[in-house]
Amino acid sequence: MDGSSDNKMPFVNIKKQYLAIGMLIFVALFFFNSRPAFQCQITPEVNTYLPTIYGITPTYARLAQKADLTRLSQTLMLVRNFHWIIIEDSETKTKLVENLLKESTLKYTHLNVKTQKSKHSTASGVEQRNVALNWIRDHLRKSEDKKGVVYFMDDDNTYALKVFEEMRKIKKVGVWPVGIVGGMRVEMPLVTNGKVSGYNAVWKPFRPFPIDMAGFAINATLFLDHPEAKFSRKVQSGFQESEILKYVTTKDELEPLADNCTKVYVWHTRTQKPSILNPKKLKNPPLPDDHIEV
Template sequence: MPFVNIKKQYIALGMLFFVVLFFFNNKPALQCQLSTEVATYLPTIYGITPTYARLAQKADLTRLSQTLMLVKNFHWIVIEDSTTKTKLVENLLKESTLKYTHLNVKTKTSEHSSASGVEQRNLALDWLRGHLKKSEDTKGVVYFMDDDNTYSLRVFEEMRKIDKVGVWPVGIVGGMRVEMPVVKDGKVIKFNAVWKPFRPFPIDMAGFAINATLFLEQPKAMFSRKVQSGFQESEILKYFAATKDDLEPLAENCTKVFVWHTRTQKPSITNPKNLKHTPMPDHHIEV
């Protein structure tokens, strides 16, 4: 056999040896990487946010959207209280990096209830059920979010622990510094609330989240125009929690505040007719 051919065989065997050695040396690292990928699976959080046209709408949605951009595996369902989808909301969602669904439905006037967001949240739940039925992964969490609340990233970390219904305190709501479930031995025993404390679940909409899969098991779970404002939380929770014993206290046994029921002050805009000098027209600028 020519010397050149022998040399090529030795080189090939040497390369094969180094490849095998490299594989075995890095096998634990590869296993660790795969284990890490499995361990970092996060269930989707479906944030349901009704919104309506007003001067501060874009400012509120911008502030909220930029918080949500920091939340992993988040799907934002934004529902406009309108007969048509507006360009303002459409553009804001498109320019964000968020995974989103944009819906719209006009609020129906009712003599029974002045509660806001009923039709919008129900439309979102209809969409959610349709989405989950077609999805291979039905795991997730449903959270009802006002567009002008303030949310710490910690609240989203907490809700991923939910088995069925998780609850936590809400700051600056119901005439209190903090409205909260009271916990003893890991169980909710009562609620610290002064506004309509006789409600079945005296809790704010921002103070709970629900396992998404449960909405497939409870197809009739919806909000209702037959109940007044303040009772909508109890109306939806009754489908998933028979009593307070079924609630899962989070946020360190409901001792930490990670969400605040803030409200944007209505802007005061001067009428141009009352000014000495007529300002430049600005109707072409989206605010």
């Protein structure tokens, strides 16, 4: 009995050793197979440098203002390394815009300047965009990282996230199509052999750069190289894009993006003016709502 038990014990110990080794191999294989997926998730965040996109958005008080800014801000929250410069057409900054910005997770700069009426031009956003460009110049002069892209954004346009990915490729000035603008389904630069050769535009096609404000972005350092670059009240309506672009580029230097200007990633949408009934004219007027921010 005792001899038989002694003979079985080494065999049992060997089985336990093999089992332990097998478990270690299983754990090691599991960790090894899981590791690459984990690394793929964090590596791009750590090692990929993204130039800052400075989005310049003029805005003015109206009933749909908060709705438009809310929709736009929700999109911008998904854009990495984005700095929103929002400029109110107002003598003072309003609580509505201030509260919206504070409640967002965006990096932002809040400015204001009142539009100066002019008999030469009825264009909107001239003073607001110029104030923003001055802020960018001051900011870049003080910043160690001067790389970035400047993009002029209307507060009621619609932007796909891909348009922001595209503009990070810009060396000087990048261009792309814009949907629903200028009386067309799409207004766009025409590309031949990777170069802009013309423009598909029917509204004032004689403009030096017949493209919409949403259809281009500019390397931020060009505004340091060209401190005189700005928008002007002295040009006719529709020429603001050409006015700013003439300082920093030529047609031959334009960089066609969005798959050689064949993809639409931004639309020149406009919010319909709301039709609100006058409570005084209603038989059963609603309760006062002046205390609620809309």
